[in-house]
Amino acid sequence: MPMTSRPTSRDVAREAGVSQSTVSLVLGGKWSGRVSPATVAAVHDAAERLGYRPNRAARSLRLGSTRTVLLVVPTLTAPFFGAVHDGAARVAARHGFGIVAYPWPETAGPADSPFAAPDEAIDGILASSLAEDAMSGFAGTPVVMLDSDPSAAAPTVVFGVEDGMRAIVTHLTGLGHRRFGHVASSIDQWTFHARGRALADAVAAVPGASLAREDGALDVAAAKDAAGRLLDRPERPTALVCDDDVMSAGAYKAARARGLEIPRDLSVTGFDDVLLATALEPELTTVRLPAGELGAAGMTALLELLEGGHPASRSLPGELVVRGSTGPVPVE
Amino acid sequence: MPMTSRPTSRDVAREAGVSQSTVSLVLGGKWSGRVSPATVAAVHDAAERLGYRPNRAARSLRLGSTRTVLLVVPTLTAPFFGAVHDGAARVAARHGFGIVAYPWPETAGPADSPFAAPDEAIDGILASSLAEDAMSGFAGTPVVMLDSDPSAAAPTVVFGVEDGMRAIVTHLTGLGHRRFGHVASSIDQWTFHARGRALADAVAAVPGASLAREDGALDVAAAKDAAGRLLDRPERPTALVCDDDVMSAGAYKAARARGLEIPRDLSVTGFDDVLLATALEPELTTVRLPAGELGAAGMTALLELLEGGHPASRSLPGELVVRGSTGPVPVE
């Protein structure tokens, strides 16, 4: 008797010799004191035997929820956001939720189909590294912001970038550095503003320390230029603090182009600790940002929000990882 | 009159003064010669006014299809797979499909919820860089394999890795190289087997050329070891062909550790052309693999498959990108 299509709860009911509604009760876990243990066992048995899986569409229709959340990120091509997704997906799967990633605004644009955007059929949104107002148009949908301005109305999970920057400055100061250069990202995101502010504050707290800053796009070539401008200043910095590991790669290049050896002549730090950090030579001193945990914590908060709770905003600590790119300040 | 919840097709019908089924016909685009143009306009108008969006769950339930495909990848943390996702999502969005990424087997494992895996509620599968038999358990679901053994039963989109390897060997041979070392990935995937075979064949076709091979995991440290073993051989290779850009980073380190300068003393090539390639110093000569196009082409094929077609397997050409890591063979 070939079962051509997936078994339904009615099939399970027939197999167990009970009614469909009983199956629903049992499998929904709401049978306490309403269905006899024997029946419960029979139902579970039948479901198992048939390999029954509830139909999500029907469930959604009935319940009005889809058990799907939208993960809005600038792109997945950057390993950072991939890790965020993986972390969120791990938590989501444990709760029967699926995650639809939405590279935004890249994917945007008119669709050929009238049933286009995934902005239907979702229960909530996880938005990473975006301004909160980018989420208008999704008004009314529960949202958790990741690595975004924690002063926003929505619950937020961020990295403790300020602590990270302070740790870098402490580390560098301990090595004797006083002239700092900031290779800064020109991207208009909270996380970079926070890094810049924290660095400026930390340096200002060190007697006799100075800070110069150059901005550039978040890619190797632009960072090389920005770092080069810093290194060509009359008062050359002895330490370059970069907003991101990728920018550190550019700083390396600028240094080499000027015959400066790292870390003998110049110390360089990064931020993120992605793959790149250990691929560079020398390996990069950087602040590890647990991207996977960010996604996981964000998903956890969103689940709480969906259940009517009020998740507190959280901050995940970064960790300074000291490698070979930082050393004692060169003797003049 | 506050519209508390989303408008349904019945609301649109009422607003337009027609029946609900007419709305369905019109919005479904199947009204040619069945509904008067005036009515059509009225319906569109009403839908627009109300901001109507069809309920996906109801659609799915009725149609039996979900307009969702599962993208199964080893991880999204590698930029390569992120790009595949972005490419697939772009095409999918244009056709009203959503993509849920499934990092596998990482996500696997028992779920707390009985409604766990996303292996329900999907129309098809895009599986990247996995063995075909990993997709058992999804039997009966249309599947397109990406960057996987094209001799499989399922339609496949692969990279022309063989051509890429040949291009590398031609390039290197033209520079005078004859002693090749292969820094090979020990990962058991079609794409790496193909690379190894193509390299061996290409070298064998060059009179007087030799090839040594060392395997390692796909990370910087392992690649450094493997490359080191190659460089420590009595007959040291003058060119190291790496299975992946990441492994090239390891090769760079092995070379530097031995005082070898790239490309003066040693030429190195990669494969993929991810971010890393231009972050290294000198920049890496490598074969660019269009990961985004792979995802897009795969999604296109899957769409065709879902419509009952028989998409042909395709091969996407890689492109040799010559940068600074390769140079003339050193004079002995």
Add this chain to the structure above:
DNA sequence: CTGTTAGCGCATTCAA
């Protein structure tokens, strides 16, 4: 040309 009707599979009343 348009409306009526019948489910898709499920969770949930309400009766028995």
Add this chain to the structure above:
DNA sequence: TTGAATGCGCTAACAG
């Protein structure tokens, strides 16, 4: 303790 009946919003036969 269980079953029968209902409807979530939609599409597609089938009537009219």
